[in-house]
Amino acid sequence: MTVTNKVALVTGAGQGIGRGIALRLAQDGFDIAVADLAVQAEKAAGVITEIEALGRAAVFVSVDVSQRDDVFAAVDAAAQRLGGFDVIVNNAGIAQVTPLSEITEDELDSIFRINVNSVIWGIQAAVAKFDELGRPGKIINAASIASIQGFPILGAYSASKFAVRGITQVAAQELAPKNITVNAYAPGIVGTGMWDLIDEKLSVINGKPRGQNLKENVDGIALGRIETPEDVAKVVSFFAGPDSDYVTGQVLLVDGGMLYN
Template sequence: MQFPPTMPTSKGIALITGSAQGIGRSIALRLAQDGFDIALNDLPIKGPQLESVATEIKSLGRQVCIVPADVTVDEQVKEMVDGAVTNLGGLDVMVANAGVTTGGSLLSSTVESWDHILAVNARGPYLCYKYAAMQMIDQGRGGRIIGASSLLGKVAFPYHSLELGKHGITVNAYAPGGIPTDMVKGIMDESGKMDFSGYIDDPVARKWSTSNIPIKHVGQPEDVASIVSYLASKEAHFITGQCISVDGGISMT
């Protein structure tokens, strides 16, 4: 008698926001390779891209579900977490990866762009952390909450851990430097040179390239995914409240 192949034991369930493309996609694939079952999130309009990533994850022998949501909307984030739990059986890793950026200066910015950036980059992680933490505490087995930051965010505003250590939950962040993704198309070429002339008036500050970086090659989304892989692992249980730069050595902190 033949039996269907058994699926390898899961390391847990990971939910990654903004995982239709770029860094989020690479994180989802890496965690699937590591043995996690994956809940994929992005905006509903990213359905075809999410389905494509889901197909890749299935080919790795992992369970996967799609939980579309706008991370700026309280009820949608709650439903996103609930959907991951319903479909996959729990939540062990939350990667709040979804984010947006703008190249405008302070003086050229608008209230609308400010509100949008804060809604996605600040309210989004807050809601993801909140509902993930509630679920993890209810489960009683700890967990990993991992947020996206950036090089500029790390230099300007120190990143602090939440008060979740007593529940066995670590809170860390990754801060990518220049990574060639759709987000930086138009300001970064394949060699790593970045041109901010369309956004910054100061000619001295317009040009930035890998010549300023100790490691002389361009980082890739997979390089960021490898850091998340470690932070999501059991070995990282004693690391919390950290923001780890993945920038080729630009930041020495």
């Protein structure tokens, strides 16, 4: 019997939650395509070194997830360079900290292209590759607590994450006949560059000192501490592995106890 390696592509894997997911899936035995913007190549190289130290193969794939052709090319490159394709993690995303009344057309277009269109391009590219290789596969999307409850001043962001939840539910139903599962993780307050930016921008808007908005949000977490990328990666590991074979269309809160469903 030929045993082939398992391959996962993680977008936005140069830093933050994406890096945590890439490292965890490597620990789980996946070879990893570290996909990110070209400007993140140096950080991605560091992630690749960490993955190789775990005994897995890894390659950098330059991608702007808002561009459909880029995403298809990234999936092709990952499959060709790593010798297979089994999992895509549509993780890359941006936040915007703007009251709804002030959001511009350009801002709205930008956040939807990066947070929403990207997920559809990732689903399309992964399905095409699973079909070509004749394998089932797993698709995992980045939602948020803001995909369940709208967050003030994060209005466009919340709307984009509600859309990711909807896409996840629809794709799960459409792709079930191919034995492809589609799920999403919904983190709470994770200590990454994204929250550095949110805290900084909220400070400008509400005049609270730097760090105060982050602290107030963390104070609302039942488990009493800020979330780490590794906390998120454990849920992604479940969705990427065989223990979730009978789970599809779900958005799993991993927020330390902030929202309850």
